[in-house]
Amino acid sequence: MKSLLAKVTLSEATELIRELMEKLCGDNGRSFFDAVKKIMRKDNSLISQLCVIMKVVTIKVNKKLKTIDDFQEALKNAKCIIDGSANYILENSPLDGDITEDEMELVIASAKNFGIDEQHCHRSHIYHRAIEFGSELCSAKIGLQAIVALASQLKNGEELLIGIEPLFDSRGNLRIFCISRRIDGELHLIGCSGDPKLIWGLNKRWIFAHRKISQLLSPSK
Numbered sequence: 001m002k003s004l005l006a007k008v009t010l011s012e013a014t015e016l017i018r019e020l021m022e023k024l025c026g027d028n029g030r031s032f033f034d035a036v037k038k039i040m041r042k043d044n045s046l047i048s049q050l051c052v053i054m055k056v057v058t059i060k061v062n063k064k065l066k067t068i069d070d071f072q073e074a075l076k077n078a079k080c081i082i083d084g085s086a087n088y089i090l091e092n093s094p095l096d097g098d099i100t101e102d103e104m105e106l107v108i109a110s111a112k113n114f115g116i117d118e119q120h121c122h123r124s125h126i127y128h129r130a131i132e133f134g135s136e137l138c139s140a141k142i143g144l145q146a147i148v149a150l151a152s153q154l155k156n157g158e159e160l161l162i163g164i165e166p167l168f169d170s171r172g173n174l175r176i177f178c179i180s181r182r183i184d185g186e187l188h189l190i191g192c193s194g195d196p197k198l199i200w201g202l203n204k205r206w207i208f209a210h211r212k213i214s215q216l217l218s219p220s221k
Helices: 010-024 029-039 046-053 068-077 084-091 123-132 140-153
Strands: 055-060 080-082 103-110 159-162 174-181 187-193 205-210
Touching: 010 029, 055 140, 068 080, 068 084, 068 140, 080 084, 084 174, 084 187, 103 140, 123 205, 140 159, 140 174, 140 205
Parallel strands: 080 187, 159 205
Antiparallel strands: 055 103, 103 205, 159 174, 174 187
């Protein structure tokens, strides 16, 4: 990353990454990806890492899930244990707007994918870099849709942090959602710390909204 940014500005590099991601997510994404790989000189370059590791996934929107009770029931049916702090912020999540599309795109990436080092791997910086690289924070409703859709795909020992605006728990602490499948296979929805200065592991995976879905929400009638 240092060799790349020594020659171009961060904003220039970011714009290039955005253009690459748009092409990779397009109808001819696979062909474009194969072409880019052929001309890459170094597999460990910043662009190469992003093309290979940063994932854009499409999930189906469950339009039956509209209320807090709906999401709680869906998680219960998925045999997901909702921990105390997670349940509190779930019950106080703003579920404004209806999702009008049948599908939506999400970005799954780690802080390492965004070129962040260990000393700067705190939540506020991860959010800032995610937005720089063409993602958006999830609304509470989009985040919960992502949790329901992706929970069953988690392998034992895996977890996903949801990139939402933090919500206050009953003690006034900021929390974000984390969906985790423990080593024993138990699925848990956890209210993780939303402290903007808390340092996270470089390889922790986060979910953000793909920028193309920013117009998915329409005002509720």
